[in-house]
Amino acid sequence: MTATGRRNAVDTLKVRDARDVEEAVRAAIASDQPLEIIGHGTRRLIGHPMATNAVLDLSGLNAVSAYEPNELIITVQAGAPLADVQSLIDSKNQQFAFEPIDTSALLGVPGNGTIGGMIGAGLAGPRRIKAGGARDHLLGAHAVSGFGDSFKTGGRVVKNVTGYDLCKLLAGSWGTLAVMTEVTLKVMPKPESERTLVLSGLDHVTANRAMTTALGSPFDVSGAAHLPNSAFRPATGELAGFLTQGRAATLLRLEGIAASVADRANSLGKTLSPFGSVETLQDAASAAAWGAIRDVEPFAASGALGAWPVWRIVCPPASGGALGQALARDSGGDVIYDWGGGLIWAALPPKPDAQAALVRQRVEAAGGHASLLRAPEETRRNVDVFHPQAGGLAALSQRVRNSFDPKIILNRGRMLLMTAT
Incomplete structure (x- = not known):
């Protein structure tokens, strides 16, 4: 060292x-x-x-320990650059199916980080509705606890039932439970083809119904997002091609074998006909659009809303349209939807508390939770960044943390607002 x-x-x-x-x-x-x-x-x-x-x-822990494309698993040290690992598995026509988010555009910080950061953040992209999140693809991990002891959890196979599945706790823990040194992840083949159906001009609630209809269909939709009409963010970059004349766009993605994708797209288009005419994006154009949605590029730090705080809201999908519409109206902000309405990204006009009271009141009423992913340092010092937990759940979370890191040595204060005593 x-x-x-x-x-x-x-x-x-x-x-x-x-x-x-x-x-x-x-x-x-x-x-x-x-x-x-x-x-x-x-x-x-x-x-x-x-x-x-x-x-x-x-x-410095940046090595790929083992990669077995035929077995669909990769073991890699936690400090390995995510971009390098993605390039490696892409060379074998494979991918991380949960579509890890690249936060560089949203935060204005270059680079998309490391494998350990990907797991610690646990932020999944549009395919979360079909493939699950980062924790669902984490098979095993080596880590060092807050006691200073190394431990191993999970293994190298999908069906591993020996002991407690502790690696699931590490995903999304933001480095507060243990220091991961090596992880084993499941990879999946990349689809042969993809096609995105685009509906134009729908309002928040109608778009929510269209996405729910598509996700409830038998056509295996792997992405459902909605970008409302906005006076704040001009259509630029990969999304400019179909956000014509400032009209809202609802996107629904299909993936798989080319013949299957074509047939399902035709059938889904007929199912969605009550919501209006359907346009189509294919392969490269579709992938570029979903990459921009995954990385929240409409709210990029370099864009028109770069100075606005950004909230990440998870709620029941059927409630998303009404929640997002009310939040945008009452805050004066802007929203975009992913996960069929189950994930809302909200950029709100700057205020000292990032409008936390309004956001949390509305989100809790809808049965969801909200995290403040982008805000000035002073705001993050005074506002709960992660959604406050109810008493019983908070006590359970504290017991879990104490069992890993009783002296709170690892990332102290990152997830909980520290108050002076």
């Missing part, structure tokens, strides 16, 4: 292997010094700012 020196009074410890991680965590426990866990640091702007002057840098 090497210390890369002090920069702005921050010690950065760059590890070489799992043993280095153990030593670093044990030293932090002994001195009661919390550690910020990073790979490439591309998602450091998500969560509460952490009060620490010690950074544990995992970028």
Whole structure:
């Protein structure tokens, strides 16, 4: 392990292997010094700012330990660049089916991070409605707990029922339970063909019904998104081609064997005919559009709404249209929908609390939860970034954390608002 020196009074410890991680965590426990866990640091702007002057840098753990394309599994160290791993599996015509989000456009931070950051964030893209999330594709992990001890969870096969499936807890934990050093993931073949049907001009609620209709059909829809008409965000980039004349667009994706996709697209188009005429995007054009939706490019930091806070809202899909419409109207903001209405991205006009009270009131009434994914540091110091949990669930979460990291050494304060006592 090497210390890369002090920069702005921050010690950065760059590890070489799992043993280095153990030593670093044990030293932090002994001195009661919390550690910020990073790979490439591309998602450091998500969560509460952490009060620490010690950074544990995992970028040196960047090897692919094993890749078996025929078995559809890959084992890779946590600090491996996500872009490099995606390029490797793409060379075998394979992919991570849950479509990990590249947050670089949304946050304005270059690069799409590491494999460990991908799992720790647990942010899945449009195919979440069909393929599940990151945790569903995480087969096993090696990690170091907040006790400074290495442990292994899961394995290298899909059906693994030995002991507790602890690796599912690591997905979406934002580095607060353990330091992952190596993970095994399931990969899937890339579809031969894809086609997206586009409905134009629908309002929020009608689009929600169209998406629900498509997802309830037998045609195996793998993406359902809606971009409402907006006065705030001009149609640019990959989405400009079909957001013509400022009209709203509802997108429904089909994937698979070319002949099957063509047949299903024809049948789905007939099913959706009550909602209006259907246009079609094929293959490269379809993939580019869904990449822009996945990465929330309409709310990019470099765009018209780059200075606005952005909320990520998960709710029952059937409630999404009404919730998003009311939120946009009452906040003066803008929304886009994914997951058939189950995921709402909301960019709201800046206020000191990022309009948290309004957002959380509306979201809780709809049975959902909301996270503040982009906001200035001062806002993130004073507003709950992640949705506050009810008493019983909060107590359970604390017991889980204490069982992994009783002294709260790892990413202290990232997920919970720390109040002065």
